[in-house]
Amino acid sequence: MTLHPIRMIGFDADDTLWQNEQFYRLTEGQFQALLTDYAEGEHISERLLEAERRNLGHYGFGIKGFTLSMIETALDVTEGKVPGKVIGEILSIGRNLLSHPVETMPHVHEVLEALAGQYYLVLITKGDLFDQERKLAQSGLGDFFDSVEIVSDKTATTYRRIFGKGDGPEHAMMVGNSLKSDIVPAIATGAWGVFVPHALTWALEHVEKPTEAPRFKEIAHLGEFLPLLDSLG
Structure with a gap:
């Protein structure tokens, strides 16, 4: 296992790993x-x-x-x-x-392949259970993840529970396209939040960027994720 201070990395699914x-x-x-x-x-x-x-x-x-x-x-x-x-x-x-067919986002496979076995990877997604399971199966990404969490909502409580299965939020990171669901509540627990904007985001997922938070990061696409992670080590 890596000695990197970040040991658990959560990934959102819809519009982070695949189009939705x-x-x-x-x-x-x-x-x-x-x-x-x-x-x-x-x-x-x-x-x-x-x-x-x-x-x-x-x-x-x-x-x-x-x-x-x-x-x-x-x-x-x-x-x-x-x-x-x-x-x-x-x-x-x-x-x-x-x-609809599952269309993975650019750089997803290369990033997950590089991280698998080095970090505890968890897929954290919300939505219809059957639909999320279908998309994960069709994506071919399931084997990269150590666990999968399909939740009713993403709140600070949700992330505390999930990150608590590892070494705690201070050693965890959440990566996603929704500030409201993926980034702000994860940062509230003490974890890192990496915002990966998507061209289309549901209106109910819009909130202000937590730019003053020390653990808030933003990248243009997942191809920039590995260098960012290395810089935090």
Whole structure:
């Protein structure tokens, strides 16, 4: 085992290891088209985001909650007049989210291959259990990880529990594209947080960068991760 002060590294999955948000944006466009006779696309998206925000506490993150929020929004913008055929089509485009191929991000394989066996690697992701398991299996990345944590939400409590299985947060690092879910709560535990921005990020994941935090780092892509890690040793 490495003597590096960082011994456990957590990686987010969606939009850090593989593409995800682009498929939700595609589905949202299809959803807008289904309701084009009732409202403008921008208005539909605004109402959908409101529904998603309301429903997080009920349905959690992932495809099921997104699909139910689309149905709720359809009922909302049509004042309950949405045809049953449209509801069926909404269910269909929601299910189609489960069939998109897994497209890994650049540099993922080389980075994980270099880290495996040198650090305790844990995949920390939230969303629908079956969907996350499917994507991990199809990605071919599973063997790089020492453990996998599919959680309902990512909070400081979540990270304390996971990092506590190792040498504690002070010897841990979280890598991800979401400031709100991956970086800020991990740093709150005393861990390092490495922000890897993605071109598309869900509106509900936006918060300010914790630039004053000594353990906050930002890289443009995962190809910059190994040199960053070496610099912290």
